[in-house]
C-alpha cells in the first residue's frame with residue numbers, strides 16, 4: 001500500500017505531530033472516530049474522483065479561483081508591488097467555505113447525514129450552514145448563549161439556511177463551552193455525525209485536513225503570480241486566528257526560502273494590557289482542544305480569554321503547524337492592534353475601493369509598517385481572508401463618519 005502521508009510532505013508524522021506539537025489529546029471514546037476520519041480522509045483525498053468533485057465545487061459553487069489582484073494605488077503608497085488574494089470573493093464572503101465544503105463532501109463519503117460545528121462569532125457556523133444546505137445534511141451549530149445574543153445577524157443567517165442553532169448555557173456561555181457541548185454531542189452520535197472543525201486546530205487529523213482544504217489559496221497564488229510576474233513573491237502576509245487562511249496561503253511556499261512568510265495575530269488593546277489574541281506571539285506551551293500548541297493561559301494553566309476587535313482572531317490558541325514553522329524560524333509572527341486594524345480598513349477602503357474584514361486588516365496594517373523595507377520591484381502578497389460586510393456594526397461603533 002502506498003503511504004498517502006507522503007503527498008503532504010514531512011508533517012505531520014503518523015501520530016499527528018508537527019515537531020513536538022499537535023497530537024491527539026482526546027478522550028479515549030473519541031479515538032475510533034478520529035481514526036475513522038483520518039483513514040477516510042486519506043482514501044478519499046488521494047482519489048481522482050474526490051479531487052474532481054472538490055474542484056468542481058470550488059469552481060462553480062464557491063467561485064474559485066479567486067483573483068490575485070494588483071493594488072495599483074496601494075502599491076504607489078507602499079513603494080512596492082502589492083497584491084491581494086481575494087478570498088473575500090469566495091461565496092459566503094470568506095475563505096472558511098473552502099474547508100466546510102471539503103469536509104461536508106468528505107462527510108457524505110463517510111455516509112454521515114449530520115454535521116455539527118461550534119461557532120463563536122458565527123462565521124464558521126455560517127460557512128458550515130451553507131455547506132450543510134448544499135449537501136442536504138442536517139446541520140446543528142453549538143453556540144454559547146452570550147454569543148447568540150451578541151451575534152443575532154449571524155444566527156439569523158444560519159437559521160435562514162436551515163441550520164439549527166443550539167444555545168449553550170454552561171460555563172461562560174461562549175466559544176469554549178460550545179466546543180465542549182459539540183464534543184459531547186459527537187460522542188453520543190458518532191455513527192452518523194461529522195464534527196466539522198473550522199480551523200487548523202483540534203486533535204489530529206483536523207489540522208492536516210483543514211490545511212489540505214485551504215491549500216487551494218496558496219496553489220492559486222503560486223500559479224497566478226507566475227503568470228503575472230514570472231517569479232514568486234518576496235513576502236506573503238496573512239492573519240492568524242486559528243491559522244487556516246494563513247496555513248493555506250503559506251504551505252506552497254515553505255520550501256521556497258526566498259519568500260518571507262509573515263503571520264499577523266491580534267494585539268487587541270496591546271500585549272501589555274493582557275487584552276489580546278496573540279497566542280503564538282505572546283503565549284506559552286500548553287494543551288487546548290486536543291493538541292499541544294501555544295495558548296493564552298494563566299500561571300495555573302487555566303485558559304485566558306482572548307480579546308480582539310475581530311471575532312475571527314479572538315481565539316486563545318493556534319494551529320500546531322504554525323508553532324513548528326515559527327520555532328524553526330520559517331515563519332515570522334507579529335501582531336497588530338485593534339486601532340491599527342481600523343486604520344488599515346480606512347486605508348484599504350479609500351485607496352482600493354475594497355472593504356476588508358477586520359481580520360485581514362491586521363495583515364494590511366503590518367504590511368504598511370514594513371513597506372519601507374521593500375523596493376519598487378519587490379512583490380508583496382496579502383491574503384484578504386474575508387469581506388468587511390460582516391463587520392459593519394463594529395465599524396459603525398469605531399469609525400465615525402461625517403454626516
Ligand SMILES: *Cc1c(COP(=O)(O)O)cnc(C)c1O
Nearest residue numbers: 199241242243244245312359386
Ligand atoms: C475566521 C476568520 C479568520 C480567522 O481564522 P483562520 O483559521 O486563522 O483563518 C480570518 N479571517 C476571516 C475573514 C475569518 O472569517
